[in-house]
Amino acid sequence: MIGATRHARHSRLVRGLGSSLAIGTLVTMAGLSAPVAVADPVPPEGTPATVTADALPTWQINGIVWDTETVGNIVYATGSFTKTRPPGTKIGDKAEITRNNLLAFDITTGKVTSFNHTLNAQGRRIDASPDGKTLYVGGDFTKVDGKAHQRIAAFTIKTGALKSTFAPKVNSSVRALEATNKVVYLGGTFTSVGGKARERLAAVRASDGYTYAWKASADRVVHALVMAPGGKRLIVGGAFNKLNGAKKVGIGALSTTTAKQVKWTSRPIPDFIDYQHFSMVTDLVVADGVVYGTADGESYHYFDGRFAAKASNGNLVWLDNCYGATYSGYVRNKVFYAVGHPHDCTSVKAFGQTDPVIYKRAIAETTYATGRDSSPSGKNSHYSKQKVPSLLHWYPELTPGKISGANQAAWAVTGAGYYIALAGEFLTVNGVPQQGLTRFASKSLAPNKQGPINSDGIVPTVTSPSTGTVHLAYKRTWDVDNAKLTYTIKRDGVQVFSGSTSSEFWALTPLSYDDRGLRSGDRHRYTVTVTDPFNNVTVGAASAEVVVR
Numbered sequence: 001m002i003g004a005t006r007h008a009r010h011s012r013l014v015r016g017l018g019s020s021l022a023i024g025t026l027v028t029m030a031g032l033s034a035p036v037a038v039a040d041p042v043p044p045e046g047t048p049a050t051v052t053a054d055a056l057p058t059w060q061i062n063g064i065v066w067d068t069e070t071v072g073n074i075v076y077a078t079g080s081f082t083k084t085r086p087p088g089t090k091i092g093d094k095a096e097i098t099r100n101n102l103l104a105f106d107i108t109t110g111k112v113t114s115f116n117h118t119l120n121a122q123g124r125r126i127d128a129s130p131d132g133k134t135l136y137v138g139g140d141f142t143k144v145d146g147k148a149h150q151r152i153a154a155f156t157i158k159t160g161a162l163k164s165t166f167a168p169k170v171n172s173s174v175r176a177l178e179a180t181n182k183v184v185y186l187g188g189t190f191t192s193v194g195g196k197a198r199e200r201l202a203a204v205r206a207s208d209g210y211t212y213a214w215k216a217s218a219d220r221v222v223h224a225l226v227m228a229p230g231g232k233r234l235i236v237g238g239a240f241n242k243l244n245g246a247k248k249v250g251i252g253a254l255s256t257t258t259a260k261q262v263k264w265t266s267r268p269i270p271d272f273i274d275y276q277h278f279s280m281v282t283d284l285v286v287a288d289g290v291v292y293g294t295a296d297g298e299s300y301h302y303f304d305g306r307f308a309a310k311a312s313n314g315n316l317v318w319l320d321n322c323y324g325a326t327y328s329g330y331v332r333n334k335v336f337y338a339v340g341h342p343h344d345c346t347s348v349k350a351f352g353q354t355d356p357v358i359y360k361r362a363i364a365e366t367t368y369a370t371g372r373d374s375s376p377s378g379k380n381s382h383y384s385k386q387k388v389p390s391l392l393h394w395y396p397e398l399t400p401g402k403i404s405g406a407n408q409a410a411w412a413v414t415g416a417g418y419y420i421a422l423a424g425e426f427l428t429v430n431g432v433p434q435q436g437l438t439r440f441a442s443k444s445l446a447p448n449k450q451g452p453i454n455s456d457g458i459v460p461t462v463t464s465p466s467t468g469t470v471h472l473a474y475k476r477t478w479d480v481d482n483a484k485l486t487y488t489i490k491r492d493g494v495q496v497f498s499g500s501t502s503s504e505f506w507a508l509t510p511l512s513y514d515d516r517g518l519r520s521g522d523r524h525r526y527t528v529t530v531t532d533p534f535n536n537v538t539v540g541a542a543s544a545e546v547v548v549r
Helices: none
Strands: 020-023 025-032 064-071 074-080 081-083 100-108 123-128 135-137 152-155 172-179 185-187 201-205 223-226 233-238 251-255 280-285 290-297 306-310 318-320 326-332 335-340 362-366 410-416 419-424 438-439 461-466 469-475 484-491 494-502 510-515 526-531 537-538
Touching: 064 135, 074 123, 074 410, 123 461, 135 172, 135 185, 152 185, 172 233, 185 223, 185 233, 251 306, 290 326, 290 335, 306 335, 318 335, 335 410, 335 419, 469 526, 484 510, 494 510
Parallel strands: 064 123, 064 410, 172 223, 223 280, 280 326, 326 410
Antiparallel strands: 020 025, 025 510, 064 074, 064 419, 074 100, 123 135, 135 152, 172 185, 185 201, 223 233, 233 251, 233 280, 280 290, 290 306, 306 318, 326 335, 335 362, 410 419, 419 438, 461 469, 469 510, 484 494, 484 526, 526 537
16 A cells, blocks of 8 residues: 555445335335434445445455455455456466465456565565555565565555565564555564564564564554554454553554553543453544544454544543454545445444344445434443434345355455455356455446345235225345435336335335226236336336236
8 A cells, every 4th residue: 555545545325214114295205213424435425425336346365365455556465366367257267377375456457467476384464565566465474485474465556566675573473564665563463573572563674674672562463554643553453362461452553653541531441351252353444634444353242343433532532332243444535445344234234143144345435524423332342322424325235255254245445546356265256256355336337237126025915995996915025336326107108107215235125106087998018117326226026917997
């Protein structure tokens, strides 16, 4: 992530309807709840637009990606994999090529580049210097291209060459990186860097990996590092309970010169209870002076969601207590994209827990607060009725993979310009085979072919309750990236009504229509057609025949 790219991270519906609504004079929509906001590629005025849910052709992997970094138009990805192959192909395809735990692809085309190095074990985190000249990779590896590079390595971005002069010896996994042009900050599980005692935090010289005297410590793993604007405050996130020996749970800030703790006021991560009951920060991103964080709770109702805080002092901006672990986030145009597996978002007035559980593996929400949390607080939470953002209408469907054993799909999200990319271990996107990597774009560049879901609910039930009238009852359907849909009713193939309203997958409330002025004794069948703003059409099956009274 170069400069603003990383600091927008990993570059790593105003629904407006009440509980009932009349469409024209003939259609009633009953029982519709009114969440706070709606957004999609064609959102209401004043609401930020998301990218579409159309998965663009992207090369695939045969394993798992843990982290991504975008420099210009190139996405660098690291994890545990050995091959990459074109979109639409299966493992073993003749076009498959070798990439060992590190690769790069163009976010505008999805094509893999010639950047090719071999890590002898998985990479866990990746970052670029703000000047865009150097790429850093950390993880579990001890060799790169057969040469000793113990858990961290650097590459010259212009040439793609491994920097042999940068080879600090780190004795355990590097899980977090934040690079400046002169200093690289590390976090992870290690206790020694360059032969010097360093407890999970360290700083090394960018030119040659020399370990600086800067000495901070965390008592448990550090997962995320990000620099506050100005370069004087390093924000630290992870599963720790103490920074520099003093209590600071999950997130805190350190001076980049003295390594001492500096002001951080908010406490989004609940106090640690034991190793079965805790929460941790998994990723951090800075945009416009605000730190956005993602979290994973390791017990029932421990904080799993996302939060925003002022980078200058840690003051809380909002906290979204949506349950279901979150692993990575990315900010673009007032939208915060996140990947994980949310399954209960009542805290932001959206979908609740279902049986069976519905997981949304990628979501989007506003970067700014829009209301207050009226749901119960999470376990040991320090907050109640705090400000919350609004969930936006963007729900690409990802099928989880099996490599991590965590029933997870995407582990990282990044972006550049009009594109975002997801990476992880997923096997399909929107029902189409696509392993580990995928891309999405703004509506001006996307095919815009994700249409309304075909559902049995849009087949109308028809009755004739009074003379000359047929009453139709049916349910609304939904669309993965457009909330507003148009419902058209046809009688015997001839249109008799068309009207629009918004829908969410968790609130497919009833719709109805009264077709009046008909001749008694006539027989009719009705169909409901649903169209999104890009003219994608779903046609329901015809109703049973009805005899007009």
